[in-house]
Amino acid sequence: MVGVSGGVDSAVSLLLLQRRGVQVGGLFMKNWEEEGEGCRAEEDRRDALKVCAQLGVPFQSANFADEYWKGVFEHFIAEYRAGRTPNPDVLCNREIKFRSFLDHARALGAGRIATGHYARIDRVGDRFRLLRGRDAGKDQSYFLHALGQEALSATEFPIGELEKSAVRRLAEEARLPVHAKRDSTGICFIGERDFRSFLSRYLPATPGEIRDPAGCVLGEHPGVFYFTLGQREGLQLGGLRGRPQAPWFVVGKDVERNILYVDQGHDSRWLFSRKLQASQASWTAGAPPAGRFACTAKTRYRQQDVDCEVEIGESGRLDVRFAAPQRAVTPGQSVVFYVQDECLGGAVIDATDAPALAKQEAA
Structure with missing residues (x-):
């Protein structure tokens, strides 16, 4: 069972397995209930269906929104509330794509699953190893590091040996309807929307002081949890009297006192x-x-x-x-x-x- 996302990577993964003579099916995972601005779930589902129809393989969809909310999103919000910056893709892979999806695929009779990740798996003795994808610029092993032996032993990454350009070329040669579709970016449940606007629905704005490392007040922020270390955008601190015309960067957060610390220079020692x-x-x-x-x-x-x-x-x-x-x-x-x-x-x-x-x- 191939996790088909509606993108070119999963489509080519399906194509390559079919060409190997593997009996395959495609399954589209819906992990977020909300539709509307910035959400492409329905468009992606239709694209996944088109790919499966063209290749003549069975198509199914499954709704894992409840599992995603409990296993990923609640943790995501709790971490931001604590002033930390979580990585939901790591949890999504562990809890949804290689647990809920794997369990669902097995219940449907599949022996293995495959996804369009740029990574590789090999076996040394009785141990399965997670390896970087051949395309160094697209390697996704960072996001897959939480997978254990059970998931690795039941998973294939068909495009892990390929460069992205080769994946695009295969899709175009096979005339897959998604061969030119642009890659999705950002966090899946936010899509193309403004991040701070989305987060404010769950973490209301709590204005506080922006200070430099010496404690001088420079301005006001809407909430420390909207910012992360090293961030430059959204500070609105241009043209401060007596300060150089250099960009400001977030260098620290005091969540208890609701203070955001900033300093000038990309390579601030802080x-x-x-x-x-x-x-x-x-x-x-x-x-x-x-x-x-x-x-x-x-x-x-x-x-x-x-x-x-x-x-x-x-x-x-x-x-x-x-x-x-x-x-x-x-x-x-x-x-x-x-x-x-x-x-x-x-x-x-x-x-x-x-x-x-x-x-x-x-x-």
Whole structure:
């Protein structure tokens, strides 16, 4: 059973499996009930149906909106309310696409599932490994790091060996109706809508002060939870008297006092850290490779890997030390670990050793 999203990647995944002689079906997942501005769910469902009809494979749809709300969205809102910046794609993959979808596909009689992710899976002995996709610019292993052995053993990524350009070319040669459809961007349930406007429906605006690292008040923000570390947009701080004409960036948040801290310069020292603490670890092999090990890691999608050392405490808490300072490492996001092409797993960032602005101001 192929998870068909209405996009070109899942369509070509279906095509490649069919060409291999695999008995395939397509299933469209509806994970969000709301329609309207910015939501393309119905358009995507029709496109997925067209692809299946052209290839002559059975098409079905399933509504996982309730599972998505409970397993992904409630966590998303709770994290923003706490002043953190969650990554819903990681939870969606673990809870919906490779749990609810897998269970549903098995109930329909499918032995395996496939999706249009740019990643690869191989097997070494009795262990399945998650590998980066061949297209380094499209690799999605970062978002898949929470998958365990059960999901990996039952999953295929048919386009994982291909470059995006080759996927487009295959779709065009097969005259698939989605061959030129643009890729979806952003968080799935927000679509093309303004992020702050959407979030304000669940987290009402709570205006507070914008301060610089020394504690000087520069302006007012609509709510600290609307901003994330390293963010430049939406601060509206241009032309401050006595300040250089340089962009401002978010460098810290004090949720309890509702203060947003900003500084000028992309490489402000307040944004850099060498260490982080993380929890809620997921390991693709079911366990970490050792209690202490060296590897590479990234703290956001499409970031370059950086060398690091990982130490795991008795409670499962991770201490990660980087070989070089890292910019805007953000609580709520994921730190994901690699050894060359293999993704070992990852964890949720809790804190870093970046300079503590509230303590600096108090001093």
